Amino acid sequence: MSGQLASSFAALGSAPAVLVTLVAELLLLALRAWSVTTRLVLTRQVHLLLDGAVIALGLLFVLLVFLRFVTVG
């Protein structure tokens, strides 16, 4: 599945790739909001990992949406 999604620019710009990234990003954002609000005790490394993943996935999401506009639109 992941191989098919990443097989070409067109595949990267396809609806499933964008959708998967979107859902993953939303889940990570929700996880971060929940963990900070409930003052969950996390190590600095985990905090950094979470922030890094949110930023990386966010950038990937923007990139995939851009590819979708270019390849499909």
Place this chain on the structure above:
Amino acid sequence: MDDLAVGVKAARSHWATALEAGAAIAALGVGSFVLWVVSVRSAVFGDMGQLGLVSVLGRSFFFGLALAVLAFVIELLRTPLREGRLLALTVLLVLFLFGTACAIEPVAALTSSWVHAGYVQYVFVHGRPLENYNAEFSWPGAFSLGAVVISFMGQSNALDLLRWFPLVIELLYLAPLLAIARASGVNRRSQWLGIALFYATNWIYQDYFSPQALNFLFFLVVIAVVLTGWSPVQRAVAPRVGRLRDRLGAWRGAVTIRRLRGEDAATSWSVNQVLGCLALLSLIFLASAVSHQLTPYAIFLALIACLLSGRLGRPELVGFVFCLAVGWLSLGASNFWFGHLNLIFGSIGQLGSSIGQNVSQRVTGAASHRLIVDVRILLTVALFGLAVLGAARRGATSRTLELLVCAPFVLFAVQNYGGEGLLRVVLLAGPFAALLAASALFPSREGPIPPILPDFQIRRYPRVILATVAGIVLFSFAVTTMVVRGGNDAYESFSSGELLAVNYAYAHVPAGKTIGVVAPYLPIGQRGVGSVTVFNAAGSASSTPTFNQMLVKMVAARTSYVVLSAAQYEWGLIIAGYPTGWLHTLELTLHHAGDRVVARWSTAIVMRLAKGT
């Protein structure tokens, strides 16, 4: 004993004065309401002239409005503030400004509200939006909600909701506006005056039955929750921001990692309250993302403004609304942008062209219409000018309001929104600009951010002078808004005869056929979505055909039915510059081309293409 008697006498005198003042304000309010009822009952819709709604309003209306403003201003300057009375007087003001057209006009104004009722009807009947129909159906959330609501109500369509929708939605805005005002950091008098000023300057007719009206409510609720939930962290030592250099340094400090992580905002809510609000906000983001093209991005920018000013403790919300909005655009609204991406990205950075489309192209038509448009521009400039003065006069704990005013203008630089971008931006910035404008009169001088302008004291009769100035400003804005808000009603409001004519055409036109109109100024579109086409000879607003071009287009279209009406006639006179009596000429031309009048009302006729022609 004597002291006690004097004390009792003084207390009685105080209460008597308070009661007298309260009774006077109540009398003013009741008198104002009675005058509104009288003016609405005596207004004759059929007498409407080129200046629109204001042309059928008598002196009693403006006298009643003056009484309402007077009562509001007197109550505003009393100590202590009586919030219940101010609320009642604000509701009265809203009734004057937004209920008058609903009460006078026999059917709902604006073609778009009828078209949206048609979309709701389609979703209600088919259970889904119509694919590849138009841009609005790519964001069908509000229409789906409308279908659910009419289903709950046991209705078969949304037509009963249209007429009073503007008044109802404006009253719904009041609750989040109150919350925003209370959490905004301006003083109590500025809060109430700011809300009144927002209503008194809201000439932008975006409160009709539409997704944008609903989404403006979402926008206000989101900002209200954020401002109420989080406040800036008070530092032990406040930074010095007296000099310009210090002020610039303070602005640089707004973009720190700490602030971007939301650590400069604190909340007094419990963990469960915060989690509940986050869940609620996420639902609102989702609802907004699937129901309107522009508002989710306005929320996104407003949340960034709150984050940068230390009023948002959960930056994830910014990412959440962005992902949902872009995700829906990319996946759910792909029918909209397939093949014409320039609709989305074509106007990025073309500020000159956007201003041309949004401002100069609207200053056209007859002198009455140009006057209305000019006054609208002046009213907007006056509000934002007062807001600048208020921002300079007030002391504050944060500059959130100023950033919230500026944030929507980023949208305008990116997307002109078919020539309506500036209208939407002004509407989205309006509540915050109004609170700042109120601060020009009643500035709060406290807070770690000192005022830019020095304070000036009114030495004699300060209360009377402030009341007079506030009253004049509020009344001037309210009257101006009444004039310009209904300024297009000569062709955007409709008679019962026009609705009957449209219903006749819908009842007789076969599926797959077309109804022809000169311009889209009719209560049309509420039926036959996807099965009956409406041909509009005027085309887009930016390229109005000449009278001869329009005649040729109407004859060549060979539509099954043609509906001609008084509203279209007024449009031809006011906007298109057609000659007096042009509708009769068109009727004769269509008659020669084979159309026959099959139904006639005093304000509309229906023509049918004769068989064999």
